[in-house]
Amino acid sequence: MNAPRTPRVAPMWQEPGVVGVLLVGAFLTTFALTVDFPRKARGFHGDESTYYVLGHSLAEDFDFEYRYEDLVRVWREFPSGPQGIFLKEGKDVELALSSELPFIRRIKHDDPERQERLYFGKSFIYPLVAAPFVFFFGTNGFLVLHALLFTLSLAAAYAFLRTRTSPIAALAFSMAFLFASVVPVYFVWLTPELFNISLMLLGVFLWCYKEVAGPVVPSRHLKDEWGRFLRADVSTCLGVVLIGVATFSKPTNVFALVPLVALPFLRRQWKRTCLTVLVFTVVVGGLFTLNAVITGEFNYQGGYRTTFYANRGFPFLTEDRTFRNSGLPRATDSVPIDVLFNRGALTTVFPHNVMYFVLGRHTGLVPYFFPGVLSLLLFLWAGRQRREGFQWLVAATIALGALALLLYMPFTYSGGGAPVGNRYFLPYYGLFLFLAPTLFSARSAFTAMAVGGLFCGQLIVDPFYTSFNAWAHPQRALFRWLPVELSLVNDLPVNVLPSRSKLRLPGDPPLTGYFLDDQADRLEANGWFWIRGEGSTEILLRAPVWVPSAAQGPRPARIGTLVIDLMSGEKATTVRIDAGAERLEVALTENAFKQARVQMPRGFPYKPMPGQPLNYIYRVRLSSSTGFFPLFDMPGSVDPRFLGARVRLTPLYR
Structure with missing residues (x-):
């Protein structure tokens, strides 16, 4: 053989x-x-x-x-x-x-x-x-x-x-x-x-x-x-x-x-x-x-x-x-x-x-x-x-x-x-x-x-x-555990979404908001928005430049206190607030309203372009412990969203 x-x-x-x-x-x-x-x-x-x-x-x-x-x-x-x-x-x-x-x-x-x-x-x-x-x-x-x-x-x-x-x-x-x-x-x-x-x-x-x-x-x-x-x-x-x-x-x-x-x-x-x-x-x-x-x-x-x-x-x-x-x-x-x-x-x-x-x-x-x-x-x-x-x-x-x-x-x-x-x-x-x-x-x-x-x-x-939706992956999995780059607020991928970036929030003068994830619903005309049920959302706040008086001229505003108006829906919920300098938990019964105030940190100095004024950036995390579906919990409603708590943010400047 x-x-x-x-x-x-x-x-x-x-x-x-x-x-x-x-x-x-x-x-x-x-x-x-x-x-x-x-x-x-x-x-x-x-x-x-x-x-x-x-x-x-x-x-x-x-x-x-x-x-x-x-x-x-x-x-x-x-x-x-x-x-x-x-x-x-x-x-x-x-x-x-x-x-x-x-x-x-x-x-x-x-x-x-x-x-x-x-x-x-x-x-x-x-x-x-x-x-x-x-x-x-x-x-x-x-x-x-x-x-x-x-x-x-x-x-x-x-x-x-x-x-x-x-x-x-x-x-x-x-x-x-x-x-x-x-x-x-x-x-x-x-x-x-x-x-x-x-x-x-x-x-x-x-x-x-x-x-x-x-x-x-x-x-x-x-x-x-x-x-x-x-x-x-x-x-x-x-x-x-x-x-x-x-x-x-x-x-x-x-x-x-x-x-x-x-x-x-x-x-x-x-x-x-x-x-x-x-x-x-x-x-x-x-x-x-x-x-x-x-x-x-x-x-x-x-x-x-x-x-x-x-x-x-x-x-x-x-x-x-x-x-x-x-x-x-x-x-x-x-x-x-x-x-x-x-x-x-x-x-x-x-x-x-x-x-x-x-x-x-x-x-x-x-x-x-x-x-x-x-x-x-x-x-x-x-x-x-x-x-x-x-x-x-x-x-x-x-x-x-x-x-x-x-x-x-x-x-x-x-x-x-x-x-x-x-x-x-x-x-x-x-x-x-x-x-x-x-x-x-x-x-x-x-x-x-x-x-x-x-x-x-x-x-x-x-x-x-990934390339077309570069904003999507940072709000998932392990990325959520990592810090958000406050120095890159204008370059963050969320800026390609007009519905979530550079939004006008309440304040005198008003704040600019950047909603980093889909855990917060669309911003309403009166400044309110819903946190998703059982969700946690992060928001960057950009304080404006204002003119206290003609003699002083323009200067960057800094947030001293953030006033947070909270409303619950058809289910009681607990809202957790992390503003950096202070953390709070606010318990809400069904269809209730409460107002919370948190002290804010000094803010992150931000000046991206020559000739532009200096601004200060702040990060706020909000979460809701429970949620409800208006479609199932509110007779006659056709709203399919899963809602936790309704929120409005108003700054008190230093």
């Missing part, structure tokens, strides 16, 4: 990580090619419209310009138009000799074609890279690019972790790191978030792999050449290029260069240090120069930059809709000194923001980036023999990136446009991977997947729903 032949398997297919990465890549690519994106997305999120229009303009018109044809193209897939698009007028630049350094003077003139063309007020690099994919696959080309970037990031994560632990543990933690976080949600966003995190992760990988990899073991396969490349200086240069591109895409990504410069500097490798700085400078400087050649401005967010929405119209939509009369100015040309150094910015706002940054309900590292937090904890817990010197530089870079966001953008550090998690910090998340110590086990991957899944599992199952 002949013995069964052992099938010959190529060495590549014997590596668990290779098989896992290819399977994920195949799945993501087929998803990207087949999903009906316009129908699933239901419109644009955040800055998507700008990148969408620019990507199609590059793919179909081969230019960087916004014209009437670009607007028509949007309506093919999104009849609501390019909501939130950022545009700017271009400039013609004339160079003239000068007697002062640098002996050349730039003279700007208005674009003579500004009535027919505009330019985009965002970085062009992400749409430029996506343009070939959009050319071949249409709008789905953006997702095909994302599939490629995600697969490369997973491969890099596995390759790095494979030098630290077993193949199974490396593959498991790589999968958990990317999937048990908010990252997959941004797979379906037509914005540079996934692009940026991939560039940062790949750039740092190309630099630090040689720090942990052993010598190449000859095997006469292609991986020998790949291994030599990863261990050579040229791979570091490529990593610097990727980080430079990420920096042009989002300037706050610049800190990712720090470890690449600091390590050779500390080792007194002056040539490598200078080469790293030179390559980075050439890449970033070249891209900003190219932006100046295209638009006449080095700063793509500067100049006369405006955002547009359907209620005011889009430029060139009709003859009377122009750039100047239909947009909202949004230039970023200066440092907001009065925002960064207002009363309480460092003493109150910054300490709270550190807590929010780690534990915040809408932006925290723990709920949205738990595998990275676990990687940091494993790094800190590991002994000296299991850590590498470069990892301290990576940890310092992460801290520096976070610190820069919190100090420079104290009231917008997560990004506007109803983000899911902290999209401004998302590129730095990839750096947590490189903190992993040696010899960690698959148990770490299980912990990362289990805890990360408790928070993000519900988000990534349907990223389209």
Whole structure:
């Protein structure tokens, strides 16, 4: 009898990580090619419209310009138009000799074609890279690019972790790191978030792999050449290029260069240090120069930059809709000194923001980036023999990136446009991977997947729903236990719901209310609202600016006492009140009325925009112990709601 032949398997297919990465890549690519994106997305999120229009303009018109044809193209897939698009007028630049350094003077003139063309007020690099994919696959080309970037990031994560632990543990933690976080949600966003995190992760990988990899073991396969490349200086240069591109895409990504410069500097490798700085400078400087050649401005967010929405119209939509009369100015040309150094910015706002940054309900590292937090904890817990010197530089870079966001953008550090998690910090998340110590086990991957899944599992199952309803998940499950970011009141996802945000509440002058969940019913015209039966609701109160007298001028109001009027319905209930400085329980019999007064804390100072007045923010939690159905408990009623207690809030200012 002949013995069964052992099938010959190529060495590549014997590596668990290779098989896992290819399977994920195949799945993501087929998803990207087949999903009906316009129908699933239901419109644009955040800055998507700008990148969408620019990507199609590059793919179909081969230019960087916004014209009437670009607007028509949007309506093919999104009849609501390019909501939130950022545009700017271009400039013609004339160079003239000068007697002062640098002996050349730039003279700007208005674009003579500004009535027919505009330019985009965002970085062009992400749409430029996506343009070939959009050319071949249409709008789905953006997702095909994302599939490629995600697969490369997973491969890099596995390759790095494979030098630290077993193949199974490396593959498991790589999968958990990317999937048990908010990252997959941004797979379906037509914005540079996934692009940026991939560039940062790949750039740092190309630099630090040689720090942990052993010598190449000859095997006469292609991986020998790949291994030599990863261990050579040229791979570091490529990593610097990727980080430079990420920096042009989002300037706050610049800190990712720090470890690449600091390590050779500390080792007194002056040539490598200078080469790293030179390559980075050439890449970033070249891209900003190219932006100046295209638009006449080095700063793509500067100049006369405006955002547009359907209620005011889009430029060139009709003859009377122009750039100047239909947009909202949004230039970023200066440092907001009065925002960064207002009363309480460092003493109150910054300490709270550190807590929010780690534990915040809408932006925290723990709920949205738990595998990275676990990687940091494993790094800190590991002994000296299991850590590498470069990892301290990576940890310092992460801290520096976070610190820069919190100090420079104290009231917008997560990004506007109803983000899911902290999209401004998302590129730095990839750096947590490189903190992993040696010899960690698959148990770490299980912990990362289990805890990360408790928070993000519900988000990534349907990223389209999560993106369009970013306000929904923070009011459920474990998120309810986490603190609400008072410093981000204008950027919280609930702001996309006019029925629950910036509502006028009683007061003289009136309060502004933000209802963070669906446990409070719609606000009535007289300021009353119902708490859902057996429900608990949280409300943010924004005190106004008022003028006590003409001599004193305007000043921010502060709530000293909050008067809470309470009414029960067909069932007795107990209302619990938590105002921060004081807690109360008020028992109500059937159809009863009571009034409670609670002392309020000092309030959280809030000043998000230059030129805007300072306000104070307060949080109130209200709950009802029981409830009733008018449909069943009130004869003749057809109201199906489950109601607990009726509430009205009135401030008494200090």
